[in-house]
Amino acid sequence: MTVSRNSQISSGESRPYKPKKAMKTLSFIGSDKNAGKTTILNFVYRKLQENTKGKTPICLASIGINGEDIDFYENQPKPTVSLCKGSCFITAGEHLQEVTGKYKMLHNFTNPDFKKIYVLGECLFDFQIILEGPNNKHEILRMKRKVEELLPQSYLLIDGSIDRQFLAHPAISDAFYFVVLISTRKEQFQKAKDLLFSLSLHTCSKKQNDFLKNSLEEDTKSLLFRENNQVLYCGKKIPFLDMKLKKMCIKYKNRKYSIYLNGALSKSLFTFLAPLKNLTIILDNFTLYQNISVHNNHGIIFRPKLLLLYPVKVQRIFLKQETSQYSLPLPENIPVHNLFREDIHEIRI
């Protein structure tokens, strides 16, 4: 194994999920295109079926569309989601023409609550399908509520996307499966490395957590506050476009303060904040740390302390290694697997 890790996996990490009373939502995100997200989704889905012996309903959904037919890089057919009889799915109505009569209807998600018509159905046959689901937080939450009502004690598997930051909100996902591509392409490799770094970020203190959870509103994008919890600025704009936020950061640069961000820590914002040594940045969740590197970013030394509001709930990391030459530092306490190299029977989910 060419992958290095910071510490050993703790014992008991591979306990299978025990079905709980409430529905459990597991989201799948990949570090890049062709990281093998759909393959892992199919794999975890099959494993869950085995584990639950078909007694717990499993529903598969997607953020946006899952189903590019052709691999962008290699021009190869991409895997599709294969559903088994008895499983449930959510997809846009237009993807159901080829499976007419092969499913049973459970619910139609219609406008005005949903921008498109999405169908919750149960498979009467085994079939392959393109999954498509809502692309925004409110619709996902509405969808979840309905699934929970119709399929209590079920598993909802969401084929997600790293750039849909709301996916990491605790109201949406209970746990993640993170699929990482270790590529020979330098950019892809760096991206994977940075994303893995974000998984090892620590959460903020309980005091900060309590304060933030009481202060944040639905549309808060940034919150600047002092150690005594005095709010200096509350922004509703996307942080990297919020000029007032930047002005306030400069104004208080010589004092100790924290900034909560609920928007991507973009390259421009990263560069702007990099010299502020008195600053603690609290990202809403790990998905906001994107396309940047606190370690090596064209010579910029990143001085602020970086924390998370919501803990990383990555259940497992699956690697897809295009090469054995590169090694990646892996976060502690998250089990790592390579579906294609390990004994597949031994991998627990």
Add this chain to the structure above:
Amino acid sequence: MKLEFEQKIVPDGLSEELDFYGFLSLFDMDIPLLPRKILRPLTAEKGKGHFRRLQDLQKQIEQKKLDLEKIIAQSQKLPLLDFVLPFLENQSLEQFHLYSLGKFVSENQILQELEMECPIAPESSECCLKIKAILETHTQKQFSGLRYTPEEQKLREKIEKLGQDLRTKLSQYEQKIYKQTGLKMIYPYPKEISQEAENFSKIQNCKLISVTCKQDINLVNYRLSPYIKNIVMEKDTLSKKFTHLMKKKLKKINKELHPLFKAFRNYYGERKNQTFYYVLLLVKHRQSLCFPKFQTSLGCTLKNAILPPLGKQKKEKYIPLNLDLDCGANVLFGANMTGKTTVLKTIYFHLTAIRMGLPVPAEYIQLHFPEQVELHLKSAGNIRRNLSSFGEEIEFFTKEIAPSAYILVDELFQSTDPVGGTELSKIFLLDFSHKNLVFFCTSHYREVLHLQDISLFRMKDVDFDEEIGYDLIFNNLLEKIPYQIQRILPENIGNALKESRKPLFIALHFPLPESIKEKIREQLKG
């Protein structure tokens, strides 16, 4: 259901001040069939018809022919079908459309039973039963799945059996690979192995699998046996055949349903309208609102009309409005801070709500239908439009005024000098006094009291001692204001004129500089 007014019906600031949003939110209800409704101004004819229908339904409820609570509960079970209708019209309904359509017609049937004594759209209601019959023939389990013919069922069983065979054969195949190479594989996942692996030569020589070197990785993939390939192919062929049969079935269903489209569209529209009426009735009942009564003569009578945001703010101290407005010009005369503008806003609120077809917060309201309602409030002008406050007021009067309009103006021509303002007020009031409309304004100009053919009103006075020994604070004064309107009869005009000194008394009770107060007292004595 979320109600909204069409844009620009009420100016933004006023909409917020009068809390139309809050009033409309009283009608919020979880009715999937009516998720959102945009209210547009009704014409007199449509408006009267609208309220007549509501009154008729009200009677049915009072006579216990309709159980409104039960009807609303059942209406909440009807799904929205707006997304289904175009597909029904184009004969392109899919299975998931049939589910919503089936749910609608079956829940609607229960609703129809609750409406037995006063059915809606009886001429087109039969189409729902026909649709239900067609859907019940071709679908099963409450329209959730397509019903299979024996041939289709047989095909389904065959496909399932092939699936089972395939699973068994693949499992055997995986075991064979393991026995020959020691490699544990699960179809369809390939395996990546290192050249240094102990069993590499065994893997390379195994005919059940293929090994390709990709970059620095050896990728092991499957070489399925012809037998397995045949099962896959056969399953695929049967599956395609099944899909073809299902599509054919769907085509047939579409063909059978299509002749019912027009009747159903009409019925569906009627059902949505009727549901809206039920909601209005329920909210009217729950919030103790009232429906207006319409008269042929022009005018408006309000009894205990409430302006909701003010009612909410003042609670038990709130004094509802009672007022009779006549055809022609009506003037509300009175001192400052007596609630004249609030009267105008209250009338505006009620007229607007009625114009949009809503019940209103009043005990009683009788009027001619408010097809046009115009309100002008004092303004500081508009720099963008290069208009002074006077310019804005003059521009207001250039609007096209339809017969029977309601025109409400705050502080008529107070926007210019008192001499010119008085003259303009007299001219406009005399002109409006002979028109078939209701013009209602507030004014301070004493000269307007002597005009012929106008109805005069005054706000009842603040009752406080003239020689009060302490400074009154603003909120105390507000509490003392009676907010009541009195009609000024010709013989009482003299008294009304005397009361024009009221602002001086009021000012005297505020903590103003003593030098000013002294001068006010002198003025009052003189």
